[in-house]
Amino acid sequence: MNHRIIISYLSGIIALSAIAETVISGKIKTADGSPVDLVTIVAYPSNSPKNILTSAFTDENGCFEITVNHGCDSLLLKASGIEIAPIQITVPNRSGSHDIKVEKRTVELKEVVVKSKKVYSQGDTINYNVASFLSQTDQSVADVLRKMPGITVSDAGQVSYQGKPIKNFYIEGLDLMKGHYGIATNNIDPNNIATVQVLENHQDIKALKGLRPEEQASINLRLKEGVKGVFNLIATAGGGYGDKGLWNNSAIATYFRRNSQFLATYKGNNTGEDLSQELYSFDNDYSRTNNISSISMPSAPGIDKRFYYFNRSHN
Incomplete structure (x- = not known):
């Protein structure tokens, strides 16, 4: 009798489960x-x-x-x-x-403005977003570098970081100009640069990596994607007329890729602007930059250079 009751109860549970x-x-x-x-x-x-x-x-x-x-x-x-x-x-x-x-609908998303950081770090690399410092009056990379915290640029184009001259100046990881990077800082269009990277502990000698700390930082320019592999030429010309006509002309041609780079400049004037500063070498490794010969020059007079310095050519 009890077995029948249990079987009936279980059957009832199964039936209820099937219905539910x-x-x-x-x-x-x-x-x-x-x-x-x-x-x-x-x-x-x-x-x-x-x-x-x-x-x-x-x-x-x-x-x-x-x-x-x-x-x-x-x-x-x-x-x-x-x-x-x-x-x-x-x-x-x-x-x-x-x-x-159902009824189709279009969801209008709220406008979102994404702003990149002006300065951010990745390990021992400090990245400066050039667009955050760039203005319409900037004519060269040096003009933008002067606005970046921790970086100073001399009139000759020498770059220092935290008060110390940099060791290397790279463009897309390539040391094109060696110590004569003043040509680059004073002539490259800042609108072509995406990021300025300060490499704080960069050791360019592979055999010394991890063995000797580097006290001098290096700088690397990261180009915008649309500039890489594109030949760029910028030329300016200025002149006047009269008994002593003035002129000031320049041209710069650039081509940058990761493993292939080219930079050529021409500048000339008779306005007294000193162009020799761009040719200075800021390289501390004098074994690579010693001149074969040298000429002792008389000391400069105590007046502004533009009143006596003339870049004139004679045929």
Whole structure:
């Protein structure tokens, strides 16, 4: 007798479980019948809309299928997605198919302004975003470098960091100018530069890396992508007329790639502007820069150079 009661009780539990399991399928589509994928379908008891029973996403054909195990009389199905207006319908709590028509909508995103940092560090490299320091009056890289904290540039174009002259001046990782980088700082268009990098512990001699600390920093110019591999020529000409006509002309040609670089300049004037400073070598390794011969020059007079210095050529 007891065995019969237990068997009947278990049969009743199985029957109730089978009745409580509901499989609901359907399709999400627009008014013209187009399916909508990646729509979220969430099922709630109609009498308790905050109690989530199950959820699913529509596939590429807009179809969905959910399984509910609950004894409520009806279910609330909510459909939501980025491309549609939210909608909800009430369906009986029994297996069946229910298509849902939705309305397409366009979501207008709020305007977002992304600003890059003016200065940021990566390990022992300090990066300066050139666009944050650049102004319309800047004519050369030196003009922008002078605005960057920790960096100073002399009239001759020598760059110092934290009060110490830099050791190397790289363009895209290549030391094109060696110690004569004043030609680069005084002539390269700053609009072509994306980032100025200060390499604080850079050791250019591979055999000494990790063995001897480097006290002098180095600088590397990172170019904008549209400038790499492009030949660029900038020329200016100025002149006057009269008994003693004045003229001031210049031209600079550049071509920069990671492993192939070219920089050529021409400058001439008879206005007294000193052009020799750009040819100075700032290299501390005098074994590479010693002159074969030298000439002792008389001391300069105690007046401004522009009153006695003339770059004149004679035929």
